[in-house]
Amino acid sequence: MMNILVQGAGALGVYFGGRILEAGYNVSYFVRERRAAQLEKEGLVINSPEGDFTSQDFKIYTTPESVENIDLIILAIKGYHLQQAIPQIQTIVERTGAFVLPLLNGVEQLDLLQKAVGKEKVIGGFAGIIATLNEKGHVVHSNNSSVVRFGALHEAQIEICEKLAEVGRNVKTKILQEKDILKHMWKKYIFITSFSGITSATQLTSGYIAENEATLAVAQNIVYEMSMLAEKEGISLTEKEIESMANNIKIMHPEATSSMHQDMRKGLPLEVEHLQGGALRIAAKHGVEIPVIQTIYGILKPYENGRLN
Structure with a gap:
């Protein structure tokens, strides 16, 4: 089974990581110390028209050196955090050989990440959802749909993309593989x-x-x-x-x-x-x-x- 690390636990990361966790897949989180403490106390909590979900059963990492056995990093951070996240991503990819799926808006992140970890490691993708975190760090999802679209940018990614497409068939959200992801x-x-x-x-x-x-x-x-x-x-x-x-x-x-x-x-x-x-x-x-x-x-x-x- 594929092991997925979600880097970032804002509304986007908690929602899509939570939906994959809910479907029975191995999902862990890489977050800052303060958010880690909140997640350990509150757990993952999703309030959504697509179904509510709560879990305490997931691993949390706060240092890249401690991350092991990861096949895919779902990068769910804001664009202004990308530069400081890149050294962490480099360390995790070097340790695990994981692929990276950035769910940021824009396109510049592809070039930055490809330079950091190699073209063969960076999958194209983005997410669509209207959601926010409340004061407890719980997701409040306010529209009736959510989607992750992704696709291979290098032939080395075909297998991992097929595995993610399989995950998408089993979750309470849309995780869709696209041919022309760019x-x-x-x-x-x-x-x-x-x-x-x-x-x-x-x-x-x-x-x-x-x-x-x-x-x-x-x-x-x-x-x-x-x-x-x-x-x-x-x-x-x-x-x-x-x-x-x-x-x-x-x-x-x-x-x-x-x-x-x-x-x-x-x-x-x-x-x-x-x-x-x-x-x-x-x-x-x-x-x-x-x-x-x-x-x-x-x-x-x-x-x-x-x-x-």
Whole structure:
């Protein structure tokens, strides 16, 4: 049976790791000392329309040198924690030979991780869920669905991806193998850069944005700029796909908002450097301008480390 290590125990890591644990697979967690103490006290607790789940039966690691017998690392951290996590991931991969499945938004993490542990070790993927942790560290899942999409980026990953696809057939969530995972990742990156940017910069939910033509146009222009970057990176998108992403905000629940906006409300750090900043770095690489994203980046950058004092 595959042994899975979830690195990070925020809402994303607890939810998907918990669902895999619930199905009877071997799941352990790699977390900081403070979170480890909370998990040992409270256990894994999921409150969800897909079914509630509680468990105390899992192993917790707090040092990479103690990790053993791992086949797959599911990396469930925020983009702003990636740089400090890379040395830990390197140590675990060197000790165990594990593959790494990062569930971060954006695309820059692939290159960073591939340079750290080798191209053959980094699987493509991302997650979709609306969930948060409450004060006890329990997951509160607020929409009716959740999904992890993943796919091989190297022929050495075919076997581990087939094993993960088998896991996906037995869990109370969607864990789906995709052939063209890079395109799926870019489509998520395009939308989340627009949605996180516009909701956070305006401090508004999707309903207000969709009803205001000028504000909606800003969100749509971010989609168009991001789609241009995708094309520069070799990702082929149809006009229909681009227009669908540009108009997605119109069909969302009026109260829907981004996790970045939620973090901003709470005074927490933002993934602005990982998302909008990453887009600016890709644009610079190709020598193109993305003025709308640059403006949103400038508005949000002061809040990158949380609430201003």
